[in-house]
Amino acid sequence: MRIVVIIPARYDSTRFPGKPLRLYKGKPMIQQVYERARLSNIATDVVVATDDQRIFDAVMDFGGNAVMTSKKNRSGTDRVAEAAEKMGLDLDDIVVNIQGDQPEVHPQHLQDVVSPFKTEPGTEMSTLAFKIVKKGEITNPKDCKVTFDNKGYALYFSRSPIPCARDADTIFNTYKHLGIYAYTRRFLETFRNLPEGKLEKIEKLEQLRVIEYGYQIRVVITGYDSPEVDIPEDIPRIEGLIEES
Numbered sequence: 029m030r031i032v033v034i035i036p037a038r039y040d041s042t043r044f045p046g047k048p049l050r051l052y053k054g055k056p057m058i059q060q061v062y063e064r065a066r067l068s069n070i071a072t073d074v075v076v077a078t079d080d081q082r083i084f085d086a087v088m089d090f091g092g093n094a095v096m097t098s099k100k101n102r103s104g105t106d107r108v109a110e111a112a113e114k115m116g117l118d119l120d121d122i123v124v125n126i127q128g129d130q131p132e133v134h135p136q137h138l139q140d141v142v143s144p145f146k147t148e149p150g151t152e153m154s155t156l157a158f159k160i161v162k163k164g165e166i167t168n169p170k171d172c173k174v175t176f177d178n179k180g181y182a183l184y185f186s187r188s189p190i191p192c193a194r195d196a197d198t199i200f201n202t203y204k205h206l207g208i209y210a211y212t213r214r215f216l217e218t219f220r221n222l223p224e225g226k227l228e229k230i231e232k233l234e235q236l237r238v239i240e241y242g243y244q245i246r247v248v249i250t251g252y253d254s255p256e257v258d259i260p261e262d263i264p265r266i267e268g269l270i271e272e273s
Contacts, residue, residue: 037080169188
């Protein structure tokens, strides 16, 4: 069983065109993500999956590996599934999906997200959650929230605050979903053939497609955040956060 990291990256982002090639700490952001993923000692390979020649060329220029994929993919996970197929991965291999806009992904994230596959037989998909410490993230729709049952399986993902307390004096933790996933190649094939879900379409969260069709996602709580770059202003903000930490 191999563990392969695939980083989906596209050029035509609505809010931030060309995002993977924008400089972060003096290098293309996709290079920063790639190199951070390579710091983990559990991955047998790291590959960028893209539909744009400019991104492909940039990855090759810094000595990385890349796979060209179709522009028709509905989501990043669909792109990852196509790349896994092109790479000829076995159905039992584990694929880790790291978003190309998470320049501070931590090596421990990879350890955490694959851990259920080693200890919980039958796991087909997992993802990460981080306990929110900045109150503004609870109400910011940019930050996806997740709730899970007492066995650690996702109940729902939302851009709204979940859970939402009826009484103002109720004290509880709220968890942010980090866009890092692991799946068996077998489940990726299942995922890519599922129709778009109604909730997925409303919230614009592709992971909802999985639970809408009755499959389980194991949620692992991690001790490391992984802020995402959505707009140009996020780059200096995240660089500043890291310098302060």
